[in-house]
Structures are given as C-alpha cells and as structure tokens.
Amino acid sequence: MRSTENVGLMSQHFLLSAKARTLSLAKVARLSDDEAYDAFRLIRWAATDGAPVCPRCECAAVYTYTTRRLFKCKACSHQFSVTSDTIFASRKLPVRDYLLAIAIFVNGAKGHSALQLSRDLDCQYKTAFVMAHKIREALASEAHGAIASGEVEVDGAYFGGYVKPANHKGNRRDRRRIINQNGKRRVVVIMRERGGRTLPFVFKSEDASLVKIAQTVAPGSVIHADEATHWDALHARFLTKRINHSESYSDGDACTNQAESFFSRMRRAEIGVHHRIAGDYLSAYAGEMAWRENNRRISNGEQYLMVADAALQHPVSRQWKGYWQRNS
Incomplete structure (x- = not known):
C-alpha cells in the first residue's frame, strides 16, 4: 500500500486540475442575447476589436442598422451579419445557442453525440447533427496541408x-x-x-x-x-x-x-x-x-475560444449547408 506522503507527491492529471477548468457552461447559458452577440462579434473581428469588416471587400467602413443586427458596406453595398460567410451562415437559432453548443462540444473529453446535443439545446436532432459536423469541419480545416516531421x-x-x-x-x-x-x-x-x-x-x-x-x-x-x-x-x-x-x-x-x-x-x-x-x-x-x-493539455476555456474562432473564420460549408434538404 502506498503511503499518504507518497500519494501527496504524485502529480495530478491535467484534466483533474483547476487549470483545465476555465469555462463554465452555466455562465454561457446565462448570457443575454446582447452579450452573446457581442461575444460573437469580438471573436470574429478580433483584429479590429469587434468592429465589423465587410467579408466581400474587407472594407472597415460600414453602416449599422438600428432595427436589425445587420451591417452594410459603404464601399460595395454588401449587407452582412456577424455570421455571414462563416460556417454558421443562414443560421436559425439565436447566437447564444451556438456559443453554448461550442462550449458543450469542447467539454466532451471523448466527444459529444448529436442526440445528447439536441437535448441540451432543446432542438431537433437534425439541427444538432449538422451543427456538430459543421464544428468538426471547421476544426479539421486547420490541419489541411499540414506536414509531419521529426x-x-x-x-x-x-x-x-x-x-x-x-x-x-x-x-x-x-x-x-x-x-x-x-x-x-x-x-x-x-x-x-x-x-x-x-x-x-x-x-x-x-x-x-x-x-x-x-x-x-x-x-x-x-x-x-x-x-x-x-x-x-x-x-x-x-x-x-x-x-x-x-x-x-x-x-x-x-x-x-x-x-x-x-x-x-x-x-x-x-x-x-x-x-x-x-x-x-x-x-x-x-x-x-x-x-x-x-x-x-489546453484548458476548456482556451479550447472554447479556439473552436469559436475556427468556426467564425471558416467559409460557408458546401457539404453541410442545406444538408437535410438534399438528403430528405
């Protein structure tokens, strides 16, 4: 039997340490619509501190609508939202639900099923299935063209x-x-x-x-x-x-x-x-x-930001946009 002293000297697994827990699902779920929208905006346009940039011509001069959360580029007159031309384009759910889905996704050490995600978000299984695969596509795209060495x-x-x-x-x-x-x-x-x-x-x-x-x-x-x-x-x-x-x-x-x-x-x-x-x-x-x-070995809070950034920097998915309309 190991002594208490030896047990105390053993290093703790990273996933059991406080450093691994920097994200709270409760905090994400409590976000108001405005707070979730601001979080999305800051993640997508981090280089400009959340100031919108036209995804078509990359012009930073835009008009802001007061009645709807839309922007209009002053250069090319293109209208866009915070999720336009991203993996979450043509979204139907509130932006808070997408942030919550990302938080739930990263907290699954061995993955998270679409059925469980649909119950967590109170949405259809089809919606959760496509949402999870959109996140996977955004993550996998980061490794395209990578070379292994050593x-x-x-x-x-x-x-x-x-x-x-x-x-x-x-x-x-x-x-x-x-x-x-x-x-x-x-x-x-x-x-x-x-x-x-x-x-x-x-x-x-x-x-x-x-x-x-x-x-x-x-x-x-x-x-x-x-x-x-x-x-x-x-x-x-x-x-x-x-x-x-x-x-x-x-x-x-x-x-x-x-x-x-x-x-x-x-x-x-x-x-x-x-x-x-x-x-x-x-x-x-x-x-x-x-x-x-x-x-x-990265905390769940950092993983959350990495996934959100990957999803908002990834273009519209040609495989998953309109998936169920093509496979009904």
Missing part, C-alpha cells in the same frame, strides 16, 4: 463494416475473408509527431496510404511502424524503425504507443458516445479526435 509514428485501425454473424453456428462464415465482408470497412491511418500534431486520413486499406505518407511526412523524418509487410516500402524513403507487437509494445528504440493512444480515444468515442463511427463521416470523426488529442 519522429513520426504511423499506424492504422479499421472502423465500420460490421457483419453480424449468422444465428446458427453452422451458417457462420469467416468474417475476416474479403468475400464475407460488406465492403464498407475503412481504415484510419494516423501520422503522429512525437510532441506534435496528429494527422488522420481514411483509406480502404493500410497499404493504400503509402503515397499519402510520402506526401505528408517531411523528408529526413524518422518513422516508427509495426511489422505489417506493407510498411516495408517506407524504408526506401525514410529511416524506419519497426516494432513487433507480438513480442512487445516498445523495445526502447521503436514504438507506436502514441498512435495507439489516438486509436484508444477513437474507440472509446465509438463505444461510449457515438456507437457508430463509420461510413462517409469517418474522416470527420477522426479529425475531431485528432484535434482533441492535439489540445488535450
């Missing part, structure tokens, strides 16, 4: 495509064989810098990721991978260290434990929150979990 761990994990076994044992087939699969199974391949960012990509198979790895990992980097044969091709381009997981998870020189840590987060999100992370939206969930993994 010590990079590469690994893959399969999601989706579950085939339920037949009821009677005699009718069951080996679901590992391609002929007995449904073709929906996809692999998330992760490229994770040690002490740096996490970059996820989705492919049909791990070997299909080799070209993307060559494009994403900087020359001169050191790659850590397991003993899967398709990673043999990496030796021609990078210094590659391999670990045989049938013998150990780390041999003091090579390991992919940080990549496995990311997949652990995704598995817990799938099992405990979303229950199904697959299909066309697998890359969106992978991008969200990569963002959470990259910013796990």
Whole structure:
C-alpha cells in the first residue's frame, strides 16, 4: 500500500486540475442575447476589436442598422451579419445557442453525440447533427496541408463494416475473408509527431496510404511502424524503425504507443458516445479526435475560444449547408 506522503507527491492529471477548468457552461447559458452577440462579434473581428469588416471587400467602413443586427458596406453595398460567410451562415437559432453548443462540444473529453446535443439545446436532432459536423469541419480545416516531421509514428485501425454473424453456428462464415465482408470497412491511418500534431486520413486499406505518407511526412523524418509487410516500402524513403507487437509494445528504440493512444480515444468515442463511427463521416470523426488529442493539455476555456474562432473564420460549408434538404 502506498503511503499518504507518497500519494501527496504524485502529480495530478491535467484534466483533474483547476487549470483545465476555465469555462463554465452555466455562465454561457446565462448570457443575454446582447452579450452573446457581442461575444460573437469580438471573436470574429478580433483584429479590429469587434468592429465589423465587410467579408466581400474587407472594407472597415460600414453602416449599422438600428432595427436589425445587420451591417452594410459603404464601399460595395454588401449587407452582412456577424455570421455571414462563416460556417454558421443562414443560421436559425439565436447566437447564444451556438456559443453554448461550442462550449458543450469542447467539454466532451471523448466527444459529444448529436442526440445528447439536441437535448441540451432543446432542438431537433437534425439541427444538432449538422451543427456538430459543421464544428468538426471547421476544426479539421486547420490541419489541411499540414506536414509531419521529426519522429513520426504511423499506424492504422479499421472502423465500420460490421457483419453480424449468422444465428446458427453452422451458417457462420469467416468474417475476416474479403468475400464475407460488406465492403464498407475503412481504415484510419494516423501520422503522429512525437510532441506534435496528429494527422488522420481514411483509406480502404493500410497499404493504400503509402503515397499519402510520402506526401505528408517531411523528408529526413524518422518513422516508427509495426511489422505489417506493407510498411516495408517506407524504408526506401525514410529511416524506419519497426516494432513487433507480438513480442512487445516498445523495445526502447521503436514504438507506436502514441498512435495507439489516438486509436484508444477513437474507440472509446465509438463505444461510449457515438456507437457508430463509420461510413462517409469517418474522416470527420477522426479529425475531431485528432484535434482533441492535439489540445488535450489546453484548458476548456482556451479550447472554447479556439473552436469559436475556427468556426467564425471558416467559409460557408458546401457539404453541410442545406444538408437535410438534399438528403430528405
């Protein structure tokens, strides 16, 4: 048994410390419409201390309407609001609800389901589903074109495509064989810098990721991978260290434990929150979990501001604007 003195000397996990809690959902929920509007305005136009700037011609000279919360550019006569040309364009909910949705989203250590978000905001499931995916798109866009360098761990994990076994044992087939699969199974391949960012990509198979790895990992980097044969091709381009997981998870020189840590987060999100992370939206969930993994040592208040800023700087989503009208 550990002594009380030793327990007191143990370092506290960051998520359990007071530094991790700088955001209060209660404070966000108590914001008045004017306070929420001002917060949105300050976040979007932080460079001008909240003064509106035309999103079309970037002119700072605007007219302000007294009857509606709209602005009109003096240069090009374009009318715009605080959410025009952002991921939240054509919004229907009050701006306070979007701030509250962002606060709820960042407080979910393993993610937050659309069903639970719809209950928290008292809105339709469809509204919460699209809102959550708009936030994921804004977060994932920050990693577009990013390059991994230094010590990079590469690994893959399969999601989706579950085939339920037949009821009677005699009718069951080996679901590992391609002929007995449904073709929906996809692999998330992760490229994770040690002490740096996490970059996820989705492919049909791990070997299909080799070209993307060559494009994403900087020359001169050191790659850590397991003993899967398709990673043999990496030796021609990078210094590659391999670990045989049938013998150990780390041999003091090579390991992919940080990549496995990311997949652990995704598995817990799938099992405990979303229950199904697959299909066309697998890359969106992978991008969200990569963002959470990259910013796990940042307080929830800072995460809140990062997400709000990413959403208000992101252009209109071509995938999610009018989503349910196209998929009714």
